[in-house]
Amino acid sequence: MDEQLVFFNGQILPLSQVRISPDDRGFNFADGVYEVLRFYKGQLFFASQHLERLKRSLAELKINYPEVNAVNNIIENLLEVNNLQQTDGLAYIQITRGDFPRIHQFPPANTPPTVYINVKEWKAFDLTKSQSIKAITFSDMRWGRCDIKSIALLPNIMSFQNALEHGAGEAIFIRDGVITEGSRTNIFGVKNGIVYTHPFSNSILPGITRQIVLDICEKENLKVLLFPIAESAISSFDEFFLTGTSPEISGICQINALKIGNGETGPITRFLQQEFEKLKAK
Amino acid sequence: MDEQLVFFNGQILPLSQVRISPDDRGFNFADGVYEVLRFYKGQLFFASQHLERLKRSLAELKINYPEVNAVNNIIENLLEVNNLQQTDGLAYIQITRGDFPRIHQFPPANTPPTVYINVKEWKAFDLTKSQSIKAITFSDMRWGRCDIKSIALLPNIMSFQNALEHGAGEAIFIRDGVITEGSRTNIFGVKNGIVYTHPFSNSILPGITRQIVLDICEKENLKVLLFPIAESAISSFDEFFLTGTSPEISGICQINALKIGNGETGPITRFLQQEFEKLKAK
Numbered sequence: 408m409d410e411q412l413v414f415f416n417g418q419i420l421p422l423s424q425v426r427i428s429p430d431d432r433g434f435n436f437a438d439g440v441y442e443v444l445r446f447y448k449g450q451l452f453f454a455s456q457h458l459e460r461l462k463r464s465l466a467e468l469k470i471n472y473p474e475v476n477a478v479n480n481i482i483e484n485l486l487e488v489n490n491l492q493q494t495d496g497l498a499y500i501q502i503t504r505g506d507f508p509r510i511h512q513f514p515p516a517n518t519p520p521t522v523y524i525n526v527k528e529w530k531a532f533d534l535t536k537s538q539s540i541k542a543i544t545f546s547d548m549r550w551g552r553c554d555i556k557s558i559a560l561l562p563n564i565m566s567f568q569n570a571l572e573h574g575a576g577e578a579i580f581i582r583d584g585v586i587t588e589g590s591r592t593n594i595f596g597v598k599n600g601i602v603y604t605h606p607f608s609n610s611i612l613p614g615i616t617r618q619i620v621l622d623i624c625e626k627e628n629l630k631v632l633l634f635p636i637a638e639s640a641i642s643s644f645d646e647f648f649l650t651g652t653s654p655e656i657s658g659i660c661q662i663n664a665l666k667i668g669n670g671e672t673g674p675i676t677r678f679l680q681q682e683f684e685k686l687k688a689k
Numbered sequence: 690m691d692e693q694l695v696f697f698n699g700q701i702l703p704l705s706q707v708r709i710s711p712d713d714r715g716f717n718f719a720d721g722v723y724e725v726l727r728f729y730k731g732q733l734f735f736a737s738q739h740l741e742r743l744k745r746s747l748a749e750l751k752i753n754y755p756e757v758n759a760v761n762n763i764i765e766n767l768l769e770v771n772n773l774q775q776t777d778g779l780a781y782i783q784i785t786r787g788d789f790p791r792i793h794q795f796p797p798a799n800t801p802p803t804v805y806i807n808v809k810e811w812k813a814f815d816l817t818k819s820q821s822i823k824a825i826t827f828s829d830m831r832w833g834r835c836d837i838k839s840i841a842l843l844p845n846i847m848s849f850q851n852a853l854e855h856g857a858g859e860a861i862f863i864r865d866g867v868i869t870e871g872s873r874t875n876i877f878g879v880k881n882g883i884v885y886t887h888p889f890s891n892s893i894l895p896g897i898t899r900q901i902v903l904d905i906c907e908k909e910n911l912k913v914l915l916f917p918i919a920e921s922a923i924s925s926f927d928e929f930f931l932t933g934t935s936p937e938i939s940g941i942c943q944i945n946a947l948k949i950g951n952g953e954t955g956p957i958t959r960f961l962q963q964e965f966e967k968l969k970a971k
Contacts, residue, residue, distance in 0.1 A: 427709035436842040437719035511849045551830030559843040560718040
């Protein structure tokens with residue numbers, strides 16, 4: 408197999424030739440943002456929505472990347488040079504405030520951002536749609552701007568790892584007594600035919616797949632309440648599911664010791680999965 | 690001037706030859722820890738305390754670096770090869786969970802950590818002891834484990850930059866109505882001759898200079914209350930100062946619009962600075 412070709416600061420080159428500086432602000436300070444996109448049979452999925460979110464993240468952190476609109480073209484170039492144009496996979500974009508000797512304050516305004524993009528074939532996942540997953544709740548110890556898709560993911564990975572080590576496939580965060588979201592996903596509940604999820608706020612990422620689900624619900628006349636689910640109300644719900652770019656839509660069969668519904672992916676979750684498949688096939 | 694020599698994964702080499710992988714977990718996830726040490730005339734200052742804190746940070750994040758006890762020897766080697774043995778400066782240590790294709794879960798246990806160490810001459814600072822600095826309060830939006838010296842510093846740098854842009858030299862964080870610490874320092878107040886600072890908890894870093902100050906207070910019979918200072922009580926204090934490895938001990942002359950004391954470094958702060966100088970000279 409040929410070596411993976413990636414994009415780094417204006418060039419397409421083999422992965423092993425990318426040199427991130429030890430002074431990169433992404434490496435020293437988590438001072439950067441990222442996006443993950445899916446492509447199905449080489450076609451980028453909801454790419455403009457990811458691009459808009461990327462721009463918002465950059466703006467919130469005041470990272471200046473004037474060429475940001477070229478990102479999706481770069482991904483398409485990478486699909487071509489890596490011969491992935493008929494493949495399902497993931498594209499990863501990371502942009503940091505650049506390479507500058509370590510100081511807390513922003514580097515000079517003319518410091519170029521570090522831009523890194525890769526694409527890879529990707530199908531399998533630990534959260535497969537064919538089976539529902541277990542989740543464990545954790546106190547949401549993340550910072551106050553979870554709406555920004557920053558690379559400051561340490562609390563996320565620590566909670567996700569902790570969940571894995573306890574036999575679960577996702578960590579669900581509880582803040583002020585309500586479910587905010589998962590360590591890498593948004594969380595939905597279904598009760599009496601109504602779909603609930605946390606409203607957009609600083610406490611959750613505005614997930615692209617979350618929005619796709621909300622749009623499906625609107626189109627299919629499924630009632631939605633953008634209202635946080637109290638931890639104490641979890642047992643009263645009929646279904647739970649998670650959404651994310653990588654896991655798409657996955658049922659949750661158990662939260663902590665509590666079996667959800669009959670322990671299998673619920674009917675509304677399955678319906679949403681089927682509608683999502685139609686979008687992928689378009 | 691010769692190029693700076695640094696330590697990277699077992700080797701001493703020129704800075705420009707260090708290649709951090711774009712798959713490094715420090716770059717993707719802020720999955721790492723760091724330390725900053727001072728050296729005065731080539732002598733490491735409170736090095737064993739920094740090493741102990743480094744070990745604690747690694748343990749809290751479950752990062753395995755068996756050779757951690759060699760870190761201070763490595764720094765001394767770097768001082769020698771960089772000809773800094775008679776110089777004042779800073780040593781920087783960063784250890785991440787290593788280089789592994791991006792997944793949220795921990796990489797396999799045999800993945801070696803990434804270890805990067807540099808030393809450099811350093812004297813001047815924006816927070817000099819000769820003058821006191823202004824500070825601005827910000828809502829503490831950081832995550833819940835500020836006791837771990839992790840590289841997930843995005844909230845810190847955003848607040849510090851914001852403070853700088855408003856003419857201040859430090860951001861002071863307020864959580865649940867009390868001062869926790871600064872964006873890169875611990876914060877102390879003095880009232881009626883009593884020194885106050887936030888007790889050790891998950892909300893503050895156990896600062897080495899903070900502990901040096903507490904030890905000086907004990908030795909010199911200055912009364913200390915490890916009790917958080919309420920934001921509403923700031924105006925009742927006579928002095929404020931900050932402590933940190935880089936700024937050492939610096940008076941705070943103003944918090945937001947409020948002048949502290951007579952607007953100059955207060956007498957107890959000056960006394961502590963003098964005692965600190967004696968320790969440096971040892």
